[in-house]
Amino acid sequence: MTEHQKTHVVGTSPERIEGRDKVTGAATYVDDIQFGPNLLWGALKRSPIAHGLIVRIDTSKARALPGVRVVVTGEDFPGYMGLYLKDRRIFALDRVRAVGEAVAAVAADTKEIAEQAVALIEVEYEELPGVFDPEYGASPDAPLLHPDLGSYECVPFVFPQPGTNVSNWMKVRKGDMDRGWAEADLVFEHKYRVPHVQHVPLETHVCVAQQDPNGKITLWSSSQSPFAQRNLIAKALHINHSRLRVITPNVGGGFGCKAGVSMEGAAVALALRAKGRPVKLRMTREEEFYTTFVRQGLVATIRMGMTRDGRITAMQNTFYWDGGASTEYGVNIARAAGYSGTGPYFVPNIHVDSYCVYTNHPVGGAMRGFGMPEIHFGIEQHIDVMAHKLGLDPVQVRLKNCLKDGDETLTGMTMHPTGLSQCISKAAEAIGWGQPSAPAGPHKVRGKGLAAMWKAPAMPPNPGSSALVRLNEDGTATVSIGGVDIGQGALTAMAQFAAEGLGIKVTDVRVNTVDTDYSPYEWQTVASRLTWSMGNAVLRAAETARVQVLTAVAEAWGEDIDDLDIIDGMVVSYKTEESVPLKDIAIYGVQRKDGTFVGAPVVAQGRFMPDYVTPLDAETGQGPRAVVHFTTGAQAVEVEVDTETGELQVLKIVSAFDVGRAINPEMVRTQMEGGAVQGMSTALLESIILDRGRPRNPNFTDYRIATAVDAPLETENIIVEVPQDDGPFGARGVGEHPMVPTAPAIANAVFDAAGVRIDSMPLTSQKVWEALQG
Amino acid sequence: MTHRIQLTVNGEHYDLDVQPHHTLLQVLREQLVLTGTKNGCEAGECGACAVLMNGEPVNSCMVLAPEADGAAITTIEGLASDAQLDPLQEAFVATGATQCGFCTPGILVNARALLDRNPDPTEPEIREALVGNLCRCTGYIRIIDAIEMAARAGRKEPVQ
Numbered sequence: 024m025t026e027h028q029k030t031h032v033v034g035t036s037p038e039r040i041e042g043r044d045k046v047t048g049a050a051t052y053v054d055d056i057q058f059g060p061n062l063l064w065g066a067l068k069r070s071p072i073a074h075g076l077i078v079r080i081d082t083s084k085a086r087a088l089p090g091v092r093v094v095v096t097g098e099d100f101p102g103y104m105g106l107y108l109k110d111r112r113i114f115a116l117d118r119v120r121a122v123g124e125a126v127a128a129v130a131a132d133t134k135e136i137a138e139q140a141v142a143l144i145e146v147e148y149e150e151l152p153g154v155f156d157p158e159y160g161a162s163p164d165a166p167l168l169h170p171d172l173g174s175y176e177c178v179p180f181v182f183p184q185p186g187t188n189v190s191n192w193m194k195v196r197k198g199d200m201d202r203g204w205a206e207a208d209l210v211f212e213h214k215y216r217v218p219h220v221q222h223v224p225l226e227t228h229v230c231v232a233q234q235d236p237n238g239k240i241t242l243w244s245s246s247q248s249p250f251a252q253r254n255l256i257a258k259a260l261h262i263n264h265s266r267l268r269v270i271t272p273n274v275g276g277g278f279g280c281k282a283g284v285s286m287e288g289a290a291v292a293l294a295l296r297a298k299g300r301p302v303k304l305r306m307t308r309e310e311e312f313y314t315t316f317v318r319q320g321l322v323a324t325i326r327m328g329m330t331r332d333g334r335i336t337a338m339q340n341t342f343y344w345d346g347g348a349s350t351e352y353g354v355n356i357a358r359a360a361g362y363s364g365t366g367p368y369f370v371p372n373i374h375v376d377s378y379c380v381y382t383n384h385p386v387g388g389a390m391r392g393f394g395m396p397e398i399h400f401g402i403e404q405h406i407d408v409m410a411h412k413l414g415l416d417p418v419q420v421r422l423k424n425c426l427k428d429g430d431e432t433l434t435g436m437t438m439h440p441t442g443l444s445q446c447i448s449k450a451a452e453a454i455g456w457g458q459p460s461a462p463a464g465p466h467k468v469r470g471k472g473l474a475a476m477w478k479a480p481a482m483p484p485n486p487g488s489s490a491l492v493r494l495n496e497d498g499t500a501t502v503s504i505g506g507v508d509i510g511q512g513a514l515t516a517m518a519q520f521a522a523e524g525l526g527i528k529v530t531d532v533r534v535n536t537v538d539t540d541y542s543p544y545e546w547q548t549v550a551s552r553l554t555w556s557m558g559n560a561v562l563r564a565a566e567t568a569r570v571q572v573l574t575a576v577a578e579a580w581g582e583d584i585d586d587l588d589i590i591d592g593m594v595v596s597y598k599t600e601e602s603v604p605l606k607d608i609a610i611y612g613v614q615r616k617d618g619t620f621v622g623a624p625v626v627a628q629g630r631f632m633p634d635y636v637t638p639l640d641a642e643t644g645q646g647p648r649a650v651v652h653f654t655t656g657a658q659a660v661e662v663e664v665d666t667e668t669g670e671l672q673v674l675k676i677v678s679a680f681d682v683g684r685a686i687n688p689e690m691v692r693t694q695m696e697g698g699a700v701q702g703m704s705t706a707l708l709e710s711i712i713l714d715r716g717r718p719r720n721p722n723f724t725d726y727r728i729a730t731a732v733d734a735p736l737e738t739e740n741i742i743v744e745v746p747q748d749d750g751p752f753g754a755r756g757v758g759e760h761p762m763v764p765t766a767p768a769i770a771n772a773v774f775d776a777a778g779v780r781i782d783s784m785p786l787t788s789q790k791v792w793e794a795l796q797g
Numbered sequence: 798m799t800h801r802i803q804l805t806v807n808g809e810h811y812d813l814d815v816q817p818h819h820t821l822l823q824v825l826r827e828q829l830v831l832t833g834t835k836n837g838c839e840a841g842e843c844g845a846c847a848v849l850m851n852g853e854p855v856n857s858c859m860v861l862a863p864e865a866d867g868a869a870i871t872t873i874e875g876l877a878s879d880a881q882l883d884p885l886q887e888a889f890v891a892t893g894a895t896q897c898g899f900c901t902p903g904i905l906v907n908a909r910a911l912l913d914r915n916p917d918p919t920e921p922e923i924r925e926a927l928v929g930n931l932c933r934c935t936g937y938i939r940i941i942d943a944i945e946m947a948a949r950a951g952r953k954e955p956v957q
Contacts, residue, residue, distance in 0.1 A: 038890050045898030046886040046905060048833015048873035055832035223933050225837045225845055225899040275835070275899030276933050308838040510897030510934045693893045693939060700936025723842035723931065731927035734937040 032522040033752050036689035037529045040515045041273070041508065050273045053229045053245045058301045062231075063092055065293050065304035066137035067286070068127040068144045069314065070119035073155075073383035073716025074168070075148035077117055077126065084143040085129060090136040093296040094144070096127040100292045102259040105351025106251065106283045108183065108190060109176040110169060111386070113259065113288035119148065120168055120348035121385055122716050123314040125286070130293040130302045153383035153716055157343035158322055160188045160380040168348070168381040178483065181354045182641055188381040190346060191354035193361030195375035195433050195644035203337025203372030207328025209413055210337075215401030216783040217321040218710040219345065222390055223728050226275020227311040230287045232294035233301035241268045242291060245275065247282040247507050247548040249537045255284045256291055267291075271537040277509035278701070279389035282549045283352050285315035312721035316388030317711060319353050320345030323401040328372075329409045333420040337372035340364050342398060346379045346387045353387040354379045356394040359481035362639065362649045363395060365433045366402035367443055367477035368424040373433045375644070383716045389549055395478045395763045396702065400784060403474035403767035407774065417771065418451045421475050426655075434639055434649040442681030442743035443655035447475050449741045453677040454659035460776075466667045469674070470776025473659040474764035479650035480550035480756065484636035488553075489543035490560040492521055492568045493626040498592050498606030499531040500568070502561060505545025506553045507537055511758045512690040513553045517561045519686055520751060524565025526589030527605065543628070551654065551756025554686060556631055558751040563629030572608065575622030579613035633749070652747055654755050656680030658699060658764040660735075662772040669792025672736075673703055673769065678761050679741035684753035692740040695761040699738060702765025704729035710785055802866040806831065807875030815862035822846045822857040824865070825872060833873035833902045837931070844930030847903035848872045854910045856929070873902035876909060885909060885947040894943035896934030904930045908944050917948055 044050035082094045097116035103109040115126045127144050131137040154160040154168060165188055169175075173185030181191045204210055230244040240262070246252055249269040257264045274281065290304040306315060321344055328337040342360050346353040357379035364375035406424075410417040422444055430438045451457075451473055460469035491503040502521045508514040518532040535542065545557060569589060576594050577584040586598040595602045603613070612622030639646040661674045678695040685691045708727045712719040720726045746753025766784055774780050779794035799814040806829060815824055822839075825831045825848065834857060837845030841859040848857045849871035876883045885908050888894070895901045904927065911918060911926040918926070923944050924937075932940065 039893065039895065041898075042890040042895055043882070043886075045895045045901050046873075046882070046889045047877055048831075048902050050898050051832070052835075052899065054836065055826075057830060223931075225843060225897065225931060225933055226835070227837070274897060276897040278933070308840060308842075512896070689893055693896065693935065696938050697896060697934050697936040700938070701933065722840060723838060728931060728933065729937075730931065731924040731937040731941065734924070734941075738936070738938055 028752055030523055030752060032519045032529050033686050034688065036687050037515065037519065039512060040518050040534065052226055052273045052275050053231065053243050054305060056231065056243055058231060061300050063130040063132065063297055063300050063302045064134040064137045065128060065130045065290055065302045066141045067125040067289060068141045068146065070115065070122060070124045070126055072119060072148055072150050073122050074153040075119055075150040077115060077119065078147040078149050080127060081145040082127060085140040088136065088140050088143060090132040091129060091140045092132065092300065093130040093293050094127065095292050095296060100260070102261070103175065104255050104259040104284060104288060106255065107178050107181055107355045108351050110190065111349035111351045113292055120383055122718065123385065124348060125289055128289045128293055130297055154188060155382060155384065155713065155715055157320065157345040157380040157382055160382050161343060161378050168383065180358065180638065189378050190350040190381055191357045191379040193358045193377040193644065194642060195361055195364055195373055196642065197433055197435070197645065198372030200337055200339065200372050200374050204328050206330065206336040208331040209409060210326065210328045211409060211412065212324065212326035213405060213408065213782060215323045215325065215404065217397045217400055218784060219320045219384065219713065220318045220705050220709045221312050221711060222278035222280035224276030224278060224280060227306040227308060228281065228286055228315050229305040230290045231301050231303045232290040234294050234297070234299060236299060239266055239268065240291060240294060241270065242287060243270045244287050245281060246271050247274070247277045247509055249507065249539050250505055250544055251547045252284050252287055253539050256288055259288060260291065269539045271507055273536065274507055274509045278391045279549065280316040282389045282547055309721040312726065313385040313711065313718045317385045318390035319347065319356060319387030321397040323398060325401045325405040327405055327409055329413060331413055333410065333413065333415045333423050335368055335370050335424045338365050338370050339374040342377040344379045345382050345384055347382055347384040349386045350379050350381060352389055355481055360394040360398050361644060362434045363477060363479065364398065366399060367426050367475050367655055369426055369430045370433060375433065384713055391698070391701065391759045392478065392763045393481045393550065393759065395476060396705070396766060399474065399476050399763050400766050403764060404770050404782065407771045408780065418447060418456055418473055421447050425475060435645040436647065436649050439652055439748065440745050441653065441655050442745040443475065445743045446655060446657040446679040446681055449743065450657040450659040450677045450679040453739050453741065454661055454675065456659065460661060463663050467663050467665055468776045469661060469663045470772045471659065471661050472768045472771025472775055473657060474768035474771060475657040476760060476763040477653040477655045478760050478763055479653045480552045482546070482550050482552065485632055486546035486552065486556065487630065487632040488545050488557040488560040489628065489630040490557065490564045491543050491626065491628050492561070492564040494568065494605065494609035496606065496610050498604060498609055499533065500525055500527060502532060502534045503542050504534065504557055504561065505537055505542045506557045507548040509548060511694060512687065515690065516554050516558065516686050520558050520561040521565045524562050525569050527592045531592060551758040551760065555747065555750045555755050558754060559631035560629040562751045563631065564627045567627035567629060568625050571625045571627060572605065575608065575613045576603070578621050579615045652755055654681060654757055654760050656760055658768045660768045660772045662769060662776055664773060664777045664791060666777060666795055669788035669795060671707055671773065671786060671788065671791060674735065675737040676703065676735045676765065677739045677741065679743055680757050680760055681743040681745050682757045683747040683750045683755040684744050685742045686752065686754050688742055691742055691757055694757050695740040696738050698761025699765055700729055700734050702762030703735065703769065705784065706766035706769045707785055800863045802863060804865060805869040807871060817863055819862045820858050821860040821862055821865045824862045825857060831872050831874050835899050835902060837899065844903045844907065845900050847907045847930065849906050849910055852910065852913065854907045871906060873905055876905060883909065884950040885944065888943040888947040888950065892939045892943040892946060894935060894939040900930060900932040904932065904940060912948055920945070
């Protein structure tokens with residue numbers, strides 16, 4: 024058992040601090056902010072073709088329509104944008120590379136006029152052959168989609184291959200492959216496919232941009248990345264960062280698609296020409312499905328060697344990512360897949376190639392799991408396939424090979440203490456591994472499956488967090504942060520850190536939503552990094568505020584600071600048993616015996632940035648510290664298969680994840696539960712059907728996501744706590760991880776139940792039925 | 798051309814001039830600034846805009862404003878009374894049934910209608926009642942728990 028640091032608030036489960044606003048309709052989202060009748064409505068003219076040159080754009084008819092105030096095209100704003108690779112423009116300039124790519128924008132007095140104006144813009148294209156498959160796209164036969172790839176600005180840890188469609192090639196080379204294959208009793212290779220899916224936040228992308236008479240621009244944005252939006256848009260438009268202010272109120276779901284910048288640049292471009300009027304741009308559900316970000320498709324070839332007693336001797340894995348028309352964000356998903364490319368196992372001999380490939384598909388971006396659900400779909404089925412071929416128990420094979428403390432990962436990093444083995448064992452136990460399923464009805468069979476996972480925060484080596492804690496006249500605290508609560512509960516977790524650090528009640532902490540003019544810097548709300556990184560910043564700020572209080576009290580009372588404490592908002596002396604409420608001294612200072620005062624209004628800062636992540640060698644992917652840490656875990660599921668129809672029902676999902684320390688255990692469990700159902704939904708139902716680049720199902724009738732009827736009948740959520748050395752109270756993140764192992768766990772359970780192996784997502788009834796026909 | 802309609806919203810009476818092509822959702826959000834009701838798809842597929850119309854749950858994006866003439870509407874803002882939260886609202890907070898919160902108003906009014914017609918629903922009945930409300934965060938489990946908790950907590954009088 025791990026010794027926990029003694030805490031009062033951390034490790035308890037207070038209710039969500041903004042929960043009452045959300046259940047009463049009082050919570051404000053971007054679309055709820057009122058701008059009055061002066062508001063202009065923006066709309067985007069989009070490409071109807073997947074690939075072509077723009078021959079001519081004629082906006083004259085749109086400009087002539089009464090009520091149209093602004094029309095802009097790529098010629099007005101030709102700058103490149105992008106988080107890791109600057110290969111995306113606000114509007115296409117000379118060439119379109121995906122159906123739905125924006126070529127022009129309009130702002131008008133009403134939504135109806137804006138839509139009419141967009142229809143009046145005439146665009147003539149010269150259509151070009153397209154790339155609709157990443158393996159083909161990476162081949163020399165494919166047409167080149169970004170001839171200027173070599174000139175794009177790029178971070179140093181991404182390796183574009185100019186003259187090809189490969190925008191990043193991440194390589195991992197370790198050990199001796201010949202030896203690895205020679206030592207194996209079984210070598211087996213198979214290909215697995217994952218389609219494009221969409222995040223489907225219930226709130227679509229929406230923003231409002233306005234420029235004031237002095238040139239200051241404000242962007243109200245439903246975003247996971249207000250600071251990254253400020254940075255990227257300011258740079259693309261060549262304006263000073265202090266001229267751009269991003270405000271993010273409540274966000275109606277993100278799951279990665281609201282990270283970075285997608286359509287927000289267009290709203291700012293319109294606002295720059297709108298003579299001071301605010302411009303709203305709100306994506307329709309159809310636009311949300313394919314014009315902001317989607318999850319990239321993947322074709323993965325897994326080749327594995329294993330001894331007859333179940334030891335993995337080698338892995339050669341090749342990932343072709345269907346990155347879409349721009350891979351400004353996707354290049355780092357290919358990188359993450361590279362440095363995580365064995366799954367959570369110790370493998371002595373490794374060869375991984377992860378290619379991010381331009382295609383004429385929707386733009387791929389971050390989605391919950393950042394490449395890990397996709398690669399684990401293949402790896403975790405492959406482990407089961409190998410085990411079954413060798414007559415071994417898949418859980419025992421996982422326990423034998425999974426990374427243990429001190430093992431070397433595929434990139435040469437030493438694995439930190441991890442509860443991975445515990446997670447696998449506990450998930451297996453909770454699903455009743457090894458015990459037969461209860462009998463099912465006629466034509467129905469049941470089975471169990473398990474999958475393990477790992478995932479590191481995928482980010483630059485130095486993403487920073489900062490926080491401000493200040494006390495108010497009533498003894499409450501106000502916390503300012505730059506991270507966003509997208510539903511995961513960040514505000515509540517930060518309130519708990521502040522309460523713990525200060526010695527006050529969590530109900531006495533208010534946490535502000537983000538306004539880049541007032542909030543301290545935060546890189547982005549991504550990578551499951553806030554509890555760990557921003558949590559450190561908030562905790563440090565709160566502890567510094569506490570020291571400010573106690574230093575003043577110690578001087579005024581003539582006591583040693585070590586004899587003082589703050590308990591539930593009361594400063595107490597263990598020595599003299601004297602006490603004073605925080606509210607009496609938080610602003611006004613403490614009165615000395617001579618009638619003078621010591622102290623000042625309490626306000627403190629805290630900050631955090633990892634300073635130990637090392638570069639990896641471009642040719643081998645080797646380096647001492649690829650990432651900050653890995654959160655590990657496992658899921659076990661039980662399914663029922665209808666052998667007449669191929670229909671699947673998920674009876675139970677058990678999740679077990681090593682979160683280091685659960686700051687709010689109930690909210691950790693809700694992440695596990697919600698992630699598992701999102702994982703199940705993608706596993707069984709979801710795929711953007713792309714017909715030569717044209718999305719065929721951009722609506723909820725044809726693209727189904729799980730409903731309450733589809734949700735598993737039972738869930739069990741197990742918290743494992745092996746502390747992270749630099750996490751606040753040992754915490755590490757768990758937001759993304761619960762949807763990583765779900766799809767392969769279900770596929771493994773389907774095999775257990777019905778003896779059929781489905782190697783492409785989603786596992787539709789049709790695929791299962793066809794497989795059952797042999 | 799506008800169209801004059803009468804609406805009772807959360808017990809308050811309104812005479813409104815509406816665009817005939819506008820939806821009830823637009824009237825609620827844009828004219829009355831009752832922004833608790835959310836716009837998630839404008840196609841009647843996600844349930845984020847659900848309100849009670851004469852006691853029955855409807856997707857307000859699928860009701861043209863003139864069609865609502867004379868109706869009594871309950872939105873999320875009308876669920877609590879005198880700062881006293883509906884037992885469903887209390888249960889949603891207590892069980893952690895809300896995450897991003899965007900689907901929450903539609904689910905709450907729909908659940909209110911469910912409990913008004915069936916104060917003691919079974920779990921399958923709850924799941925069936927929620928099939929038109931999409932939620933991407935919670936996985937529905939806590940929402941089902943919350944509705945069961947609220948059903949147990951008491952049998953509130955029907956809203957309409």
